[in-house]
Amino acid sequence: MKIKIVDKKEVPALIDRLIERYRVFAPVDAGKYARLMEVASGSEACLELQNPKLSSKEILFPQTEIILRIKKGEEGLETEEPSENDKDWVLFGVHPCDAKGLVLTDKFFASGDYKDKPYMDKRGKTSIVGLACNHPRATCFCASVGGSPFGKEGIDILLVDLGEEYLIEILTERGERMIEGVHGLRDASDDDMARAEKMSEEAEKALQTDLPIEGxxxxxxxxxxxxxxxxxxxxxxxxxxxxxxxxxxxxxxIIDEETSTGVERIRLWxxxxxxxxxxxxxxxxxxxxxxxxxxxxxxxxxxxxxxxxxxxxxxxxxxxxxxxxxxxxxxxxxxxxxxx
Ligand code: SF4
Ligand code: SF4
Structure with missing residues (x-):
């Protein structure tokens, strides 16, 4: 496992480097709250905000989504399944609870005999850059349900906010590929890692809820x-x-909507x-x-x-x-x- 450090000022450039190779979705300031949205430039991303109001689910399982187009062709009905044949995706700045949420979503959409194609098409090409939660809110209770503010489940690279810098923990091969060719990183020192460890302990302590979940x-x-x-x-x-x-x-x-050329089959929450x-x-x-x-x-x-x-x-x-x-x-x- 590699652990690096990046100066916060270099993060927009790091995201720009990713944008050359991936579609990148990151938290942006949407007015009264943060929202995970596709960014065209690293300068649009805002990692200092609290966890977005809507979770990462809205990217991979959108609120409304066309899953089939049906139209009359010369030889009868023709169907077309929209597919995502573009670049791979990166969800950047995902908090550990939401990364775990995607792991659970995988169980629902992708285990057993039936695999949900609209979800899997997107999920299979998506890497996750997590952002550890230094300051859990009073309403957070991840640790009571098997998670942690610094949890790594479902995360390819974990960022830890050290103040002026981020510690970058590269956790998977996908994480290695993402970080390839990114400049401006230095190896983390023992002191950096000790600081991150201390922050993790403090975040765990800051969680106010200790729910009785056993049994x-x-x-x-x-x-x-x-x-x-x-x-x-x-x-x-x-x-x-x-x-x-x-x-x-x-x-x-799932509903069918008539269009000028046929029918769109739409999935909605x-x-x-x-x-x-x-x-x-x-x-x-x-x-x-x-x-x-x-x-x-x-x-x-x-x-x-x-x-x-x-x-x-x-x-x-x-x-x-x-x-x-x-x-x-x-x-x-x-x-x-x-x-x-
Ligand atoms: S459905 Fe009921 S529990 Fe859920 S947010 Fe609305 S009022 Fe609250
Ligand atoms: S606390 Fe649990 S039930 Fe409530 S929104 Fe988060 S994951 Fe869903």
């Missing part, structure tokens, strides 16, 4: 009919913000928090109230997904806690479940 999945298995579900959903207005912002919510709908998500053509809805919908989201993250894939479907990024308009707090739900 949560097993406990939930016997709680489908528990009276707890009658009350934990009461504040929820079913807006779906928690799911849309969550790096580990992947429900989608959906959520189990919407009333119509499970509404059947007959009018029957197996999840008719917020109770069933909140139970579903909680069960999926902490019971069904772990049962299927052996890991919780939550990275502790805290977005659902921060952005919920009625202050529904998933950490409080977990505590209530564990206290039953």
């Amino acid at each position: 949560l999945s097993e406990r939930l298995e016997g709680m489908f009919e528990d009276p707890l579900w009658d009350k934990v959903h009461l504040k929820c207005v079913g807006c779906g913000v928690c799911s849309y912002l969550c790096p580990t919510c992947w429900c989608f709908d 959906d959520t189990c928090q919407f009333t119509q998500f499970t509404l059947q053509g007959s009018g029957f809805n197996p999840r008719p109230s917020g109770k069933e919908r909140m139970r579903q989201r909680t069960m999926h993250k902490f019971c069904y997904f772990p049962k299927e894939y052996g890991v919780l479907a939550c990275t502790g990024c805290g977005r659902c806690v921060r952005e919920c308009p009625v202050n529904q707090d998933i950490r409080e739900t977990i505590k209530e479940i564990m206290s039953v």
Whole structure:
């Protein structure tokens, strides 16, 4: 493993060098919040901002995406699947919780017999430059769900902000390839590494939540009919913000839209928090109230997904806690479940 140092002033040039070979997506200042967007120049990237409001999911699994075009040809219907045949991609400045979110997304879209082509086309060509989280927010709880502010899961190169410089930890062959030909780096010294280690320890200490997660999945298995579900959903207005912002919510709908030349098949985000998500053509809805919908989201993250894939479907990024308009707090739900 190679560990280098780059002066912060050199980072725009480093990104420019990457842009010569990759499409680069980095956090940019989108007004009131940061957003991961494609950048045409390293000077557009802003690594000093807090974690973007939307996770990296929106790049690889966009909110709306054409997955098929259908038109009438001379010999009947012709179909075309849009594909990404351009350069490889780099997601730059991804926080460890969101990099882990992509690892979990891979399990959903790419394990088992069926591989989701629109997602895999993009994911297969994407490298991740992570950015360690020196200052976790009060709503972050990554360490409680198996992550860490300096976590490396799913990351090819990890940047650590040392103040005037970044420590660059090259973790994979993809990381090696990205850094090839980049100038202005020096080898990290023992002192640099000790500083990074100290920051990692401080970030872990700064995490304010220590959730009781041990045995949560097993406990939930016997709680489908528990009276707890009658009350934990009461504040929820079913807006779906928690799911849309969550790096580990992947429900989608598919619709066909008529165009001047035929039909476009479009995939768009959906959520189990919407009333119509499970509404059947007959009018029957197996999840008719917020109770069933909140139970579903909680069960999926902490019971069904772990049962299927052996890991919780939550990275502790805290977005659902921060952005919920009625202050529904998933950490409080977990505590209530564990206290039953
Ligand atoms: S963001 Fe809050 S109010 Fe909206 S669906 Fe999620 S829990 Fe309910
Ligand atoms: S459930 Fe909430 S805290 Fe967990 S990954 Fe989703 S948005 Fe982040």
